[in-house]
Amino acid sequence: MNKLIVFDLDGTLTESKQPLDSEMASLVAKLLAVTKVAVVSGGALPQFLKQVFARLPNDANFANLYLLPISGAALYEFCEVGLGKIYEERLSxxxxxxxxxxxxxxxxxxxxxxxxxxxxxxxxxxxxxxxxxxxxxxxxxxxxxxxxxxxxxxxxxxxxxxxxxxxxxxxxxxxxxxxxxxxRGIDKAYGIRQLCKRLGIPESEALYVGDELMAGGNDEAVYKTAAQTKSVKNPAETAKIIKSLLLN
Ligand SMILES: [Mg+2]
Known part of the structure; x- marks a missing residue:
């Protein structure tokens, strides 16, 4: 099992801007029980809370969940008092x-x-x-x-x-x-690098799953990191990957 699994959101965990369906929510919760999970997307934090956080079961291991909204321009993690911002690269x-x-x-x-x-x-x-x-x-x-x-x-x-x-x-x-x-320089690769540094996990031990890893796609920047990658066509393929990871 990878020490960190990073998912794109729209087209990978869910259809565009839709909440996680109940199967995906339960699969992500199972992953959270055994490893660290991050979600990265161009959307802002409220969108993540609606699409991901609100759909996870109350007893999920939120301590293992990391949110990288606005394409990695910000990083949030969960602590005892709730959601904590680690950084945000704001535009004036x-x-x-x-x-x-x-x-x-x-x-x-x-x-x-x-x-x-x-x-x-x-x-x-x-x-x-x-x-x-x-x-x-x-x-x-x-x-x-x-x-x-x-x-x-x-x-x-x-x-x-x-x-x-x-x-x-x-x-x-x-x-x-x-x-x-x-x-400049803020993209999904930046977010993944910041997260790996914070967690002390080598990039090469992280796995990235996304539906747009092709040239010009919005996951392409991830190739600038040393993370392993898995390309999917839709959330159904992502569900299959999670199930096979859980078997390991
Ligand atoms: Mg996508």
């Missing part, structure tokens, strides 16, 4: 404004997002350590999100157009319709 309001301007310009230049059309919720969200642009809005229905950019082509164009304007930041693809911008 001025930086967030610079990023928002670049996002709006890139949307216009590529013609892929028209900000004057209605959206499902906010299109641009400041999450402390990250600014996220959601093409259809934060609250878009899952089916609409999945249909918007199935081959990543739109996100790739938006990513390139934003990155060209923001050389001093990291610009990455987030979920099915989102582009995430963080301080």
């Amino acid at each position: 309001e001025k930086e967030a404004h610079t990023i928002e301007t670049a996002m709006r310009e890139a949307a216009k230049e590529t013609g892929l997002i028209n900000f004057s059309e209605p959206a499902w919720g906010e299109r641009i969200e400041y999450r402390g350590g990250q600014v996220t642009m959601s093409a259809l809005g934060q609250e878009a229905p899952l089916a609409e999100k999945k249909a918007w950019d199935p081959d990543h082509a739109k996100r790739r164009k938006l990513q390139a157009a934003i990155a060209a304007r923001l050389p001093e930041f990291s610009v990455g693809m987030g979920g099915a319709t989102t582009i995430d911008v963080t301080k």
Whole structure:
């Protein structure tokens, strides 16, 4: 059994922005009983609490659970008094404004997002350590999100157009319709490295499970670490991997 198992959230433990289903919640709880488990995603902490924490059984071993919201820009762990923040690499309001301007310009230049059309919720969200642009809005229905950019082509164009304007930041693809911008050098690899250091676990003894490890995918940065990786297509495959890990 690996000393640390790190999961991507959307597309890996759950469908986009959905809570863990009861089977996955019980499998994660079984892992927590025997090893350390971390979850990393572009979402902010409240999203993690809703999708993961609230779904785990009350008697789960939360001392083994680590949360890396905003693509590793922050790290939380559970202690006796509850959830504790270990670090957060925040963007200033001025930086967030610079990023928002670049996002709006890139949307216009590529013609892929028209900000004057209605959206499902906010299109641009400041999450402390990250600014996220959601093409259809934060609250878009899952089916609409999945249909918007199935081959990543739109996100790739938006990513390139934003990155060209923001050389001093990291610009990455987030979920099915989102582009995430963080301080330069902040990505899932950064988060995993910080966590391994804190736990004194060599990166090579950690296992990363994600659905976007392909080139350009939002898990690709993980290859910068020495962590072992397992690629999955969906949560059902992740459930199979957890079951086989539990047999060891
Ligand atoms: Mg994913």
